[in-house]
Amino acid sequence: MNKYQILIWIFIAEAVLSFFLITMVALHRLFYFFVHRISNQRKKRLSGYFFKCIEENRAFDAKSYPGRRRWTKELLEVLESFNDRFHGNEWEAIKRPVAEEYLLPTARKWARSIFWKKRNQAARSFVLCPTIEDEKNILRLMDDRTFLVHHKATIAAIELESQAGIRKALVAIRCKAGSSRVFYRDALIGASHAAAEKMIAAGNEPALRLACLDVLSGKSWALPIPFLKTDLRSKNTALRRLAIRTLVRNPVADCIEILIDALKDQDEEVRCDAAKGLQIYSPLANLDCLIEALHDPSWFVRIEAARALKLAGATGKALLKKQTDSQAVEAVRYIEVFG
Amino acid sequence: MMRHLILMIAHWTNPFFLWYFTSINVIYTVFMIIGAFGILSRRKELAAEDLTELLSSESMPEFTFVIPVYNESENVLNTIFNLLNLTYRYKKLVIINDGSIDKTFDILLKSLELIKIPQYFENRLPTQKIRAVYQSKLHPEIIVLDKDHGGKFDAQNAGVNALRSEYFISVDADTFIEDAGFEALIRPILTSPETIAVGAGVRIVNSCTIEYHRITTARFPQKFLPAFQEIEYLRSFMLRQGLSSINGVFVIAGAFGVFSRHLILQVGGYCNSVSEDMEIIIRLHHYMKKFRLPYKIEYLPDPVAWTIGPSTLKSLGKQRSSWHFGILESLWHHKRLFFNPFYGFFGLFIFPFAVICEAFEPVVECIAWIYVLITLSLGLLNVHFLLLLLMVSFGYTIIYAIFCLLLEELSFRRYPSMRNLLALLGSNLVENIGYRQITVYWRLRGFWRFFKEIGRIRKESKRLNKLY
Numbered sequence: 001m002n003k004y005q006i007l008i009w010i011f012i013a014e015a016v017l018s019f020f021l022i023t024m025v026a027l028h029r030l031f032y033f034f035v036h037r038i039s040n041q042r043k044k045r046l047s048g049y050f051f052k053c054i055e056e057n058r059a060f061d062a063k064s065y066p067g068r069r070r071w072t073k074e075l076l077e078v079l080e081s082f083n084d085r086f087h088g089n090e091w092e093a094i095k096r097p098v099a100e101e102y103l104l105p106t107a108r109k110w111a112r113s114i115f116w117k118k119r120n121q122a123a124r125s126f127v128l129c130p131t132i133e134d135e136k137n138i139l140r141l142m143d144d145r146t147f148l149v150h151h152k153a154t155i156a157a158i159e160l161e162s163q164a165g166i167r168k169a170l171v172a173i174r175c176k177a178g179s180s181r182v183f184y185r186d187a188l189i190g191a192s193h194a195a196a197e198k199m200i201a202a203g204n205e206p207a208l209r210l211a212c213l214d215v216l217s218g219k220s221w222a223l224p225i226p227f228l229k230t231d232l233r234s235k236n237t238a239l240r241r242l243a244i245r246t247l248v249r250n251p252v253a254d255c256i257e258i259l260i261d262a263l264k265d266q267d268e269e270v271r272c273d274a275a276k277g278l279q280i281y282s283p284l285a286n287l288d289c290l291i292e293a294l295h296d297p298s299w300f301v302r303i304e305a306a307r308a309l310k311l312a313g314a315t316g317k318a319l320l321k322k323q324t325d326s327q328a329v330e331a332v333r334y335i336e337v338f339g
Numbered sequence: 340m341m342r343h344l345i346l347m348i349a350h351w352t353n354p355f356f357l358w359y360f361t362s363i364n365v366i367y368t369v370f371m372i373i374g375a376f377g378i379l380s381r382r383k384e385l386a387a388e389d390l391t392e393l394l395s396s397e398s399m400p401e402f403t404f405v406i407p408v409y410n411e412s413e414n415v416l417n418t419i420f421n422l423l424n425l426t427y428r429y430k431k432l433v434i435i436n437d438g439s440i441d442k443t444f445d446i447l448l449k450s451l452e453l454i455k456i457p458q459y460f461e462n463r464l465p466t467q468k469i470r471a472v473y474q475s476k477l478h479p480e481i482i483v484l485d486k487d488h489g490g491k492f493d494a495q496n497a498g499v500n501a502l503r504s505e506y507f508i509s510v511d512a513d514t515f516i517e518d519a520g521f522e523a524l525i526r527p528i529l530t531s532p533e534t535i536a537v538g539a540g541v542r543i544v545n546s547c548t549i550e551y552h553r554i555t556t557a558r559f560p561q562k563f564l565p566a567f568q569e570i571e572y573l574r575s576f577m578l579r580q581g582l583s584s585i586n587g588v589f590v591i592a593g594a595f596g597v598f599s600r601h602l603i604l605q606v607g608g609y610c611n612s613v614s615e616d617m618e619i620i621i622r623l624h625h626y627m628k629k630f631r632l633p634y635k636i637e638y639l640p641d642p643v644a645w646t647i648g649p650s651t652l653k654s655l656g657k658q659r660s661s662w663h664f665g666i667l668e669s670l671w672h673h674k675r676l677f678f679n680p681f682y683g684f685f686g687l688f689i690f691p692f693a694v695i696c697e698a699f700e701p702v703v704e705c706i707a708w709i710y711v712l713i714t715l716s717l718g719l720l721n722v723h724f725l726l727l728l729l730m731v732s733f734g735y736t737i738i739y740a741i742f743c744l745l746l747e748e749l750s751f752r753r754y755p756s757m758r759n760l761l762a763l764l765g766s767n768l769v770e771n772i773g774y775r776q777i778t779v780y781w782r783l784r785g786f787w788r789f790f791k792e793i794g795r796i797r798k799e800s801k802r803l804n805k806l807y
Contacts, residue, residue, distance in 0.1 A: 218398060
């Protein structure tokens with residue numbers, strides 16, 4: 001083969017490759033169109049069936065069910081979207097048998113799959129219908145390397161109110177650096193009363209205390225939290241910060257005194273949160289502490305203190321007007337404009 | 340004699356040029372294949388990802404957009420309202436007016452109803468004088484810093500000083516961000532804590548329809564120049580995808596990138612460079628490798644930001660020569676990484692790749708064309724060599740761009756209409772004639788500027804080396 005023949009071959013190879021790639025684009029367009037269409041039609045049939053069940057208030061009946069066993073993906077997506085919108089016993093009466101019949105057997109198989117997508121579908125199925133029988137599978141999926149698997153498995157464990165699962169979620173909040181723990185925190189914030197009780201019980205363990213307080217600072221909890229007062233006096237700044245945030249969200253009988261004390265804390269964030277807490281109780285509180293906080297070295301504490309005074313009513317507003325110190329006046333002006 | 344000399348040179352240069360371009364193509368192909376795997380696995384993730392869950396979260400971290408503006412009276416409000424309209428709830432905007440001499444600040448003052456507030460932050464990074472700090476009465480999440488002119492890097496440093504969140508997003512004043520893309524972008528930070536910076540695909544907004552400060556219809560640019568830029572963006576995005584898979588991304592577009600505030604403070608903030616976006620990424624690599632810290636710099640395939648591409652030759656030429664100048668400047672600042680085994684794979688392969696295949700590519704290409712012209716004028720042109728060179732450089736570029744198009748089609752399908760696809764293909768074929776050569780010229784101008792400013796660059800290099 002001479003050098004010009006080589007050239008021609010290279011040219012042909014490039015042209016064929018280009019043509020092949022362009023054909024792939026066109027074929028994908030066609031493929032996408034049909035696959036999408038078929039999947040949408042399946043979902044439409046399933047959605048129609050579930051709507052009918054809800055409208056006629058009847059339970060699931062395998063004979064009238066229009067789906068096939070292999071429509072797992074479509075069924076999962078439809079059930080998830082219904083589950084976001086419907087709650088209560090009627091919906092549970094439809095969802096559970098469908099999930100048990102068509103999703104869970106596959107999910108149990110897929111929980112051990114080497115493909116993360118299958119494990120993800122398994123975890124999502126467990127979220128829809130968590131059962132004690134599947135606790136082992138769920139706990140194993142919580143240790144999965146893939147975020148989209150272990151995140152869903154955590155939600156399933158909390159839905160199941162599994163003691164081991166809740167503990168695992170708290171451990172993950174404690175151990176996982178960065179922001180990845182926000183998903184566990186969210187899952188625990190949305191937990192049922194029974195699951196929250198189990199979480200607080202687990203929070204008695206000193207190692208899990210921070211994680212537990214982190215969740216409680218975002219959750220309203222009507223019952224007393226046993227370790228809160230101890231943590232408010234802790235030497236650990238992170239613990240104090242979370243404890244004060246939890247207290248603001250879940251007040252106790254003597255919380256005004258605690259918040260006033262916290263206004264003198266060394267940490268800026270603790271003082272800031274205490275001032276925020278006093279905004280709720282400022283009509284009842286001794287306002288001198290807030291006047292003092294108007295001279296705090298931190299701009300954010302000064303603003304929150306000014307806001308608390310403004311919310312204290314006429315007395316507070318009058319006190320704000322009397323301020324002459326430049327820093328306090330700045331904070332007062334800021335509150336006048338931004339509220 | 341002359342003829343003899345040229346023939347002697349040709350004996351060495353012909354294989355050199357072919358070897359050089361073929362090596363670049365091989366490396367690009369490797370990155371393309373690695374990147375394709377990354378994109379396809381991301382596509383799978385997207386199908387399983389539930390972003391509404393992310394949005395309804397109560398525990399999401401706050402992100403602050405840092406937007407330096409200098410004489411951006413035309414675009415600044417569009418960008419601000421686009422960011423305000425993002426559905427992500429925990430966001431703040433820090434806009435830095437870098438001593439604009441047009442009406443930018445007046446527009447901000449009136450449209451956002453700015454109120455002066457005390458300077459609530461310390462200047463941890465040195466910057467030009469901050470004249471005043473303002474907060475918007477209409478949108479209290481907006482803070483505006485009015486400062487003396489100091490350049491984009493200086494404005495960004497002032498922004499970093501002013502923010503309080505752990506992560507910030509550096510955005511240009513002519514950039515539009517999409518909701519879905521933005522949510523996808525923050526996920527790597529949430530899911531893998533070692534992520535210190537994230538970049539994402541940037542596209543050209545020129546022919547897109549913008550309604551209520553949002554992109555409602557994505558369209559491939561209708562004019563030649565923006566269309567060529569779009570293809571370049573697609574190609575470079577594929578390269579970065581490949582680099583991201585091996586943690587070797589050395590540039591995140593200045594138009595849009597997420598960074599950890601704490602780390603930027605630790606490495607001494609942005610430096611006085613035209614291409615501060617590239618420099619800061621190389622510095623982060625340099626710093627993390629030096630102290631043997633685990634880290635990840637990710638480049639997401641999801642198209643997130645849309646930016647206005649220059650639509651005249653003059654403005655495009657200015658942009659390209661300053662980009663190339665920036666590349667040279669950044670590489671110079673970190674020259675000790677070059678083939679340095681201490682910096683691992685980054686020092687041994689990625690950094691040399693940036694120097695040899697990115698920075699010096701226009702020089703080699705220019706010499707190749709000059710050489711072809713000389714031999715042609717003397718009647719000594721080796722036609723076989725010329726055809727081979729065209730196939731290696733032009734032919735490969737066309738195939739590469741079509742492959743990028745295929746991946747775009749398989750993953751995000753941002754250009755759903757067939758007409759857009761055909762326009763993309765057409766522009767891909769045309770750009771090799773004329774446009775490619777003119778970009779080489781612009782990039783060579785970057786070299787000229789680099790040699791002119793070498794004194795200042797050396798000084799800055801010394802300062803950077805003392806930082807850590």
